[in-house]
Amino acid sequence: MxxxxxxxxxxxxxxxxxxxxxxxxxxxxxxxxxxxxxxxxxxxxxxxxxxxxxxxxxxxxxxxxxxxxxxxxxxxxxxxxxxxxxxxxxxxxxxxxxxxxxxIADATANEIVKDGNKKVALLGTAFTMEQDFYKGRLIEKFGLDVIVPNEAERMIIHDIIYQELCLGIINEKSRQSYIKIINRLSQQGAEAIILGCTEITLLISPDDCHIPVYDTTRxxxxxxxxxxxxxx
The missing domain is CATH 3.40.50.1860 (Rossmann fold)
Incomplete structure (x- = not known):
């Protein structure tokens, strides 16, 4: 070992x-x-x-x-x-x-590709959602179609991560906010959701979503x- x-x-x-x-x-x-x-x-x-x-x-x-x-x-x-x-x-x-x-992106993308999903929605910190170091790897190395929430939603996701989840605070209202965003991304054609911040798994589980969820932490x-x- x-x-x-x-x-x-x-x-x-x-x-x-x-x-x-x-x-x-x-x-x-x-x-x-x-x-x-x-x-x-x-x-x-x-x-x-x-x-x-x-x-x-x-x-x-x-x-x-x-x-x-x-x-x-x-x-x-x-x-x-x-x-x-x-x-x-x-x-x-x-x-x-x-x-x-x-x-971490490789471990996640390998599972997505194996499952046959192509268009995925990425949730994470503003840095992860907006900059190219993560999205670009998913697109260029694995051929995935990656979408992210709109600007207002990205701020909601980012603030909940830093102001709550990183401090161990689990808020049901915040869970509902995430689910609402996930549902809208699904309506945009997302076949799956990447929990692209290692704290999001503290808040969102596969049971909260009607499309596949990829927990990057696990x-x-x-x-x-x-x-x-x-x-x-």
Missing amino acids: KTIGLIGGMSWESSLLYYQIINQRVKERLGGHHSAKSLMFSVDFQEIKTLQDQGKWDEATKIMIESAQKLESGGADLIVICTNTMHKMAKEVEESISMPLLH LHAESAVDYALSEG
């Missing part, structure tokens, strides 16, 4: 899910008392959030690179960034280490285990 290196803390609420899902997956695969070999470097999310808000992505990239290098020095065999938004600097992080980085964590248990 390879050792999974996790860059966490963005937020710790979703990093907790990663740890849980990874160990559940190992138990499913191996049985008995097996659990995952893993290391986590958890950053101070307030520091990251401030840099995001100020657009200081170069400084945020340095933190991510340093985190990955610490995990490599600690004995990790692969890296998982436990957040969608910070895959903005996935390329720079990957180039700074000598082990694989498992990209798919990413499970792909890390499958890689860790693979040979070679």
